[in-house]
Amino acid sequence: MVDLNDIAVFAAVAQFESFSRAARALGMPVSTVSRKVTALEEKLGVTLIQRTTRKLSLTAQGRAYYAECSEPLKQLHDAERVLSETQRKPEGLLRITVPVTLGQPPFFDFLSAFLKKYPEIEVDLLVSNMFIDLVAENIDVAIRFGELRDSSLVAQRIGKSTHFLVAAPEYLDRYGTPSRPDELSGHRCVLVNVRNNEAEWRLVNGDESASLHVTGSVSVHDIQSASAMTERGHGIGRLPPIFCDSLLLSGKLVRVLPGWSAPDVFVHAVYPTRRFLPSRLQVFLQELKGWRGPAWQSLR
Template identity: 60%
Template structure:
């Protein structure tokens, strides 16, 4: 099988009409250049170059062969140049998947700031709770909450999230304050992705974890809706701490069972491969890790 490098060496010799000039341009010894061209001629069964002590010229077969291979070689060099630029300069289209919980102004402000910092990068943003197959859907990076089940992907932790039990003071009027997780069964709970208006909440206190089946008249598919109905007094919500810390501190919400919360939920940046990370993805990863998101707690 003919070595493409031999063809490239021959093309350089034909272009410069000199073994020594081609050797200098390629950074090779003249003897190596001559030997590789001879090997190519032997494999082709044709004389490509006419060598004399005074000059070097292409044979008729050499001219025909050079004419046919110079175009494809030029295309290969162009492709290599494009890849090299993509690796060095942050540019090109970056496809990003993010869950609905991130579909708010702070995240959009982060993306806006990133695009201003890297004007040669275009962003195609998918804000969805649907599972996105990074390979099949040609997505460069996804931000995901929870355990990473796909071992073929690379996952970098960005932070962690905790969820608190919270409700309005008005909701508690005329109702008994829950004193343990089991008491939540007697309350109206606002559910995330609840089936048949029921859900199982996992709560942790130190090393103790419990699961309790709760129910309520309201179920939603994103935390914005769960938070909105919790604030309107429709029941108890299990809300990300970053959603409710300020309102708990201000008295607009009450944190119930303060010794209990959800287990730690880690936030990951997920991408397909650790090898040959393009610079557009590398700089986005670095920006994500530096971003002080209001939706997760930084890792220490």
Template identity: 40%
Template sequence: MDLNEVAIFVKVVQVGSFHQAAKQLDMPNSTVSAKVSSLEKRLGVTLLHRTTRKLQVTEAGQAFFNRSLNAIQELQGAEEEVTSNQGEPQGLLRITAPSALGSSLLPDVVAKCLSKYPKIQVELIFADRIVDLISEGVDLAIRAGELSDSSLVAKKLGVGYFAPFASASYLKNHGTPLHPKELREHSCLQFSPLGKEKWELVNKNKNKVTVSLSGRLIADDLNVIKDLVLAGEGIALLPTFICEMETKKNKLVRILPDWRSDVRPISFVYPPQKFVNPKLKAFMNLAIDDLKERLKDNEI
């Protein structure tokens, strides 16, 4: 039995593509194709139907994949169990997060990880889409909101929410609203995923208010909106964790402090594994306490 052939076949099925499998395994497409063909020849069955547009797993291929996947995971778990207590963590760690979330929360903890573990390399993938961790070969994600994929492992870090922020210069020139309904009289910069026509805010007594907006600017990038708020162009709902530094330096002011958006959980998410990979375990152990402190629900 050639376990390398089996492992390559499992990867091809997982990612649904010879090209993507070759990319993740860092080998030529021709090698991946040849290994799968060799496996089919040895088994005497067709495992995959190949066309220019689609890869289809045969019934025999699905059965072989199911059993092989379990075997590969057991072997990986055995290796990780043995190596987790030997030497220092090493290898490439691929982490993904939404752009604003990742750029705010990850730089400090990644720097600490690189300093403490010189044999670990980190690749950060900031993407405002749901990255398929398995098919794209990603070790860890930071995600906000309730998780829809129950097959993944989640470790809650804390919570995040949006609150209204403005620059001191804007408030000096236009005044400070004292109730959410007064926002209608101001220039509100809207983050389109939150809604283009209204903001929904809640206070500590669970009272809710809906504010209709007719802002002059709508964008789908939180960092752009934040820059415009800093430039004095208006008021925006922003995640509190991306405004920490500017708030401390009085560049941004949180207004209407009794009001905010609904709270959403923020979690580490990673594919299930019997024994957590040493590099992943090392990073999470290093990062969890720091991120939990930053994501505490210590305001209303």
């Protein structure tokens, strides 16, 4: 099979009508250019270029061959240029998946601002707690909280998330406010993803830590439901800032044991490969790391 590189070298020689000028344009020695043209002629079994000591000229076969191959070579060059520009310019479709925890107004505000800043980028957003195979589903990037399952993916740490203890004033008026972590065992707690409405909670306060058994009358399967039931006075909940900041500001929730919280959970942007990242993904990762929203705290 004919080597495409040899064809490209021949086309350059035909265009410049000179081995030396073609060599300069291609950035290779004249001897290499001559050798590649000779190899092409031997493969084709025809003489493409008539060489003399003073000049070169295309044979009839050479002119016909150049006429046929110059346009396809130009199309290949254009295709390469388009791909290169796509890599450099933030544009095209960006497929993102985030957990339900992020499916809230603050993140949508961030995403909206991102799209306005880069109007040639389109976004396909999937909000789901399902573990999605990024490669199989052609996902560009996933935001994931906590431990990562797939070590073959590239993970960029973008922040850490903390869950605070909060309760509605209605609940605290009725059942009292705990002053120590061990008092939580005697309180109703709103629990997430547990069996038999009981759980083991670990709390930290600087260098101090506490592990305790808690129970509750309400168990749910997502943070949004936990926030709703905590706000309605059904117990003490552990909520991330994105689900409790506005409620704390409005007085619908108050902090319980303010110095204590759940241990930090790291947040990662996960994507299939670190090679040849398209510009649209690069700028998204940059904006994500710089976001000062309530979903997580910056690592800086």
